[in-house]
Amino acid sequence: xxxxxxxxxxxxxxxxxxxxxxxxxxxxxxxxxxxxxxxxxxxxxxxxxxxxxxxxxxxxxxxxxxxxxxxxxxxxxxxxxxxxxxxxxxxxxxxxxxxxxxxxxxxxxxxxxxxxxxxxxxxxxxxxxxxxxxxxxxxxxxxxxxxxxxxxxxxxxxxxxxxxxxxxxxxxxxxxxxxxxxxxxxxxxxxxxxxxxxxxxxxxxxxxxxxxxxxxxxxxxxxxxxxxxxxxxxxxxxxxxxxxxxxxxxxxxxxxxxxxxxxxxxxxxxxxxxxxxxxxxxxxxxxxxxxxxxxxxxxxxxxxxxxxxxxxxxxxxxxxxxxxxxxxxxxxxxxxxxxxxxxxxxxxxxxxxxxxxxxxxxxxxxxxxxxxxxxxxxxxxxxxxxxxxxxxxxxxxxxxxxxxxxxxxxx
Amino acid sequence: xxxxxxxxxxxxxxxxxxxxxxxxxxxxxxxxxxxxxxxxxxxxxxxxxxxxxxxxxxxxxxxxxxxxxxxxxxxxxxxxxxxxxxxxxxxxxxxxxxxxxxxxxxxxxxxxxxxxxxxxxxxxxxxxxxxxxxxxxxxxxxxxxxxxxxxxxxxxxxxxxxxxxxxxxxxxxx
Amino acid sequence: xxxxxxxxxxxxxxxxxxxxxxxxxxxxxxxxxxxxxxxxxxxxxxxxxxxxxxxxxxxxxxxxxxxxxxxxxxxxxxxxxxxxxxxxxxxxxxxxxxxxxxxxxxxxxxxxxxxxxxxxxxxxxxxxxxxxxxxxxxxxxxxxxxxxxxxxxxxxxxxxxxxxxxxxxxxxxxxxxxx
Numbered sequence: 001x002x003x004x005x006x007x008x009x010x011x012x013x014x015x016x017x018x019x020x021x022x023x024x025x026x027x028x029x030x031x032x033x034x035x036x037x038x039x040x041x042x043x044x045x046x047x048x049x050x051x052x053x054x055x056x057x058x059x060x061x062x063x064x065x066x067x068x069x070x071x072x073x074x075x076x077x078x079x080x081x082x083x084x085x086x087x088x089x090x091x092x093x094x095x096x097x098x099x100x101x102x103x104x105x106x107x108x109x110x111x112x113x114x115x116x117x118x119x120x121x122x123x124x125x126x127x128x129x130x131x132x133x134x135x136x137x138x139x140x141x142x143x144x145x146x147x148x149x150x151x152x153x154x155x156x157x158x159x160x161x162x163x164x165x166x167x168x169x170x171x172x173x174x175x176x177x178x179x180x181x182x183x184x185x186x187x188x189x190x191x192x193x194x195x196x197x198x199x200x201x202x203x204x205x206x207x208x209x210x211x212x213x214x215x216x217x218x219x220x221x222x223x224x225x226x227x228x229x230x231x232x233x234x235x236x237x238x239x240x241x242x243x244x245x246x247x248x249x250x251x252x253x254x255x256x257x258x259x260x261x262x263x264x265x266x267x268x269x270x271x272x273x274x275x276x277x278x279x280x281x282x283x284x285x286x287x288x289x290x291x292x293x294x295x296x297x298x299x300x301x302x303x304x305x306x307x308x309x310x311x312x313x314x315x316x317x318x319x320x321x322x323x324x325x326x327x328x329x330x331x332x333x334x335x336x337x338x339x340x341x342x343x344x345x346x347x348x349x350x351x352x353x354x355x356x357x358x359x360x361x362x363x364x365x366x367x368x369x370x371x372x373x374x375x376x377x378x379x380x381x382x383x384x385x386x387x388x389x390x391x392x393x394x395x396x397x398x399x400x401x402x403x404x405x406x407x408x409x410x411x
Numbered sequence: 412x413x414x415x416x417x418x419x420x421x422x423x424x425x426x427x428x429x430x431x432x433x434x435x436x437x438x439x440x441x442x443x444x445x446x447x448x449x450x451x452x453x454x455x456x457x458x459x460x461x462x463x464x465x466x467x468x469x470x471x472x473x474x475x476x477x478x479x480x481x482x483x484x485x486x487x488x489x490x491x492x493x494x495x496x497x498x499x500x501x502x503x504x505x506x507x508x509x510x511x512x513x514x515x516x517x518x519x520x521x522x523x524x525x526x527x528x529x530x531x532x533x534x535x536x537x538x539x540x541x542x543x544x545x546x547x548x549x550x551x552x553x554x555x556x557x558x559x560x561x562x563x564x565x566x567x568x569x570x571x572x573x574x575x576x577x578x579x580x581x582x583x584x585x
Numbered sequence: 586x587x588x589x590x591x592x593x594x595x596x597x598x599x600x601x602x603x604x605x606x607x608x609x610x611x612x613x614x615x616x617x618x619x620x621x622x623x624x625x626x627x628x629x630x631x632x633x634x635x636x637x638x639x640x641x642x643x644x645x646x647x648x649x650x651x652x653x654x655x656x657x658x659x660x661x662x663x664x665x666x667x668x669x670x671x672x673x674x675x676x677x678x679x680x681x682x683x684x685x686x687x688x689x690x691x692x693x694x695x696x697x698x699x700x701x702x703x704x705x706x707x708x709x710x711x712x713x714x715x716x717x718x719x720x721x722x723x724x725x726x727x728x729x730x731x732x733x734x735x736x737x738x739x740x741x742x743x744x745x746x747x748x749x750x751x752x753x754x755x756x757x758x759x760x761x762x763x764x
Binding site for chain 3: 022024060069071073105230234237248341342343344356358369378382385411
């Protein structure tokens with residue numbers, strides 16, 4: 001649609017205006033962000049506008065660069081886990097799982113069955129709340145204010161559950177290397193079932209409100225189209241890539257934590273526009289609900305921390321009872337977790353795409369280097385191509401749909 | 412509020428002080444500008460949402476233009492790259508204005524003690540209320556708004572200190 | 586999908602003189618290469634049985650305090666994935682301390698532009714023929730490269746004025762035909 005507008009403009013330029021040459025003095029420079037209600041965090045785009053059309057846009061990032069990578073080099077592995085919480089703060093447990101999975105692979109630690117099921121369950125719950133925020137804020141930017149509440153109210157119920165399990169609503173710090181920090185509380189299963197019903201009601205209400213709404217359809221269909229080749233070249237993964245029609249999901253292609261035994265589908269879009277990106281998220285919420293229901297049936301009682309002595313603290317009777325337990329405890333606390341020397345890259349399917357951690361270990365208790373491969377960086381790198389030639393109101397709709405989370409983008 | 416209801420020719424009348432009426436109007440209609448950068452902004456959104464409902468305290472009209480606001484809630488980490496922008500938005504707000512620093516990152520840098528994080532926004536702008544927490548619960552935001560309302564009326568812990576009342580009365584510039 | 590041994594065989598024979606070493610790091614083939622990196626990556630992307638069409642990440646590492654001896658101080662590691670076939674690859678190059686330079690691959694993958702800018706920002710590695718090698722994460726008045734091991738973590742640098750980005754805008758407008 002934007003190419004049609006552009007060519008019309010060029011051919012009728014003498015009819016519409018007296019200028020036949022493109023002149024800089026006709027342009028208005030508008031700074032979109034970094035303090036802006038629709039930028040969802042601290043992004044900045046300097047736009048050159050010709051009327052409502054964006055002629056050129058320069059995106060900038062780094063306004064929330066908090067030094068995650070340098071901080072990880074001076075903290076032991078377990079103390080890096082709260083830093084990973086704040087990367088994609090909408091779905092904190094997925095970042096924890098990504099980091100701990102990489103360290104556990106380096107150490108070759110065997111995790112108990114119950115831990116695997118609970119990690120899958122919590123990851124899918126976090127995926128649901130991440131998608132709810134993305135869709136809710138995207139619709140608010142388009143003007144559909146009620147959807148914001150319909151998206152956030154089920155989130156509060158999920159937060160109540162997360163608070164009872166982890167201790168905190170947002171920054172959970174729940175996963176430890178080798179297991180979990182604490183077990184689930186009694187009554188967890190019934191509460192999760194109730195919450196899933198509430199989420200379904202919220203999603204269905206939102207869909208009913210927007211699916212035949214002409215404003216929504218005209219503002220999202222064929223806006224911000226990215227073809228499959230471009231999406232792959234930009235390194236897009238996750239729901240944005242699936243909306244462009246490419247079948248790529250790490251849970252199916254390189255399954256981990258038993259994902260190959262769960263029954264769920266990959267949601268694909270066809271056009272790669274904003275409409276597809278929103279609707280892929282709606283359907284992914286449904287798929288996550290399916291996975292959670294299957295995981296709840298598989299929950300069996302068991303240990304929540306591995307028995308591997310290099311990683312896990314011994315039970316208290318051993319610590320206070322005999323000298324070997326005391327020495328084990330002392331060594332794990334003072335010397336920390338010591339993975340062997342080497343480099344690893346391990347990735348999981350987070351809510352935004354492939355979240356990878358490249359960890360270089362020098363055999364000491366602090367990692368030598370941690371690099372977080374954040375999917376938001378790739379999503380935002382394509383932003384310049386997506387908005388140029390379109391209108392500034394469309395730029396806001398597109399930004400919401402590519403789900404740039406500033407904590408992950410700037411690390 | 413020190414009201415003395417009376418009637419003059421059967422018409423109900425309340426007598427009070429000018430400062431009290433103005434403070435009552437200001438405290439119940441704080442218009443916040445959420446300068447939200449990171450995770451605390453999500454908790455602030457939770458505070459605005461209908462489950463926790465900040466509009467009970469009158470502070471529901473979040474405007475993103477600094478000229479239309481009087482309360483700036485800095486929610487999230489402020490990095491050195493963001494610092495000039497924070498100062499500029501604060502300068503653009505018109506008096507009287509108040510600042511709530513939400514979360515430990517805004518109050519003191521949080522656990523990011525490194526080359527890129529400002530160790531507390533009070534290096535840049537004057538702060539009225541600090542909220543601790545990472546992130547603070549929405550109820551903590553309400554506690555801060557209530558303390559700010561008390562501060563607006565020159566009350567300490569809900570009571571007006573008698574000796575200080577005369578001295579601080581002149582601080583308001585109408 | 587090619588197994589790791591098949592991948593190693595295939596990549597050794599691709600470009601003579603490009604592959605210096607090859608290992609297997611926790612299940613991913615790790616290829617060490619020299620300054621012929623852009624040509625090697627182009628062949629890796631275009632070859633039909635390899636088809637590494639997605640650049641996942643570019644990681645910079647400063648090996649100056651590493652206990653094992655590495656050939657040079659800086660390492661730049663490229664992560665690739667093939668969506669068509671499903672295999673993964675790591676390509677690394679070691680760059681020396683005084684003039685860390687390597688050819689840019691921004692014309693092969695569109696996200697390499699920003700990923701290379703980030704490595705330049707944090708480590709000071711220069712990418713030749715890069716269209717816009719500016720800082721990405723740190724502010725415009727920052728001096729030094731913070732992720733290097735000799736940069737102390739608590740050294741803060743204040744910014745007095747935000748970058749107005751008009752230099753990049755001028756270039757972009759000229760590309761679009763505005764004078």
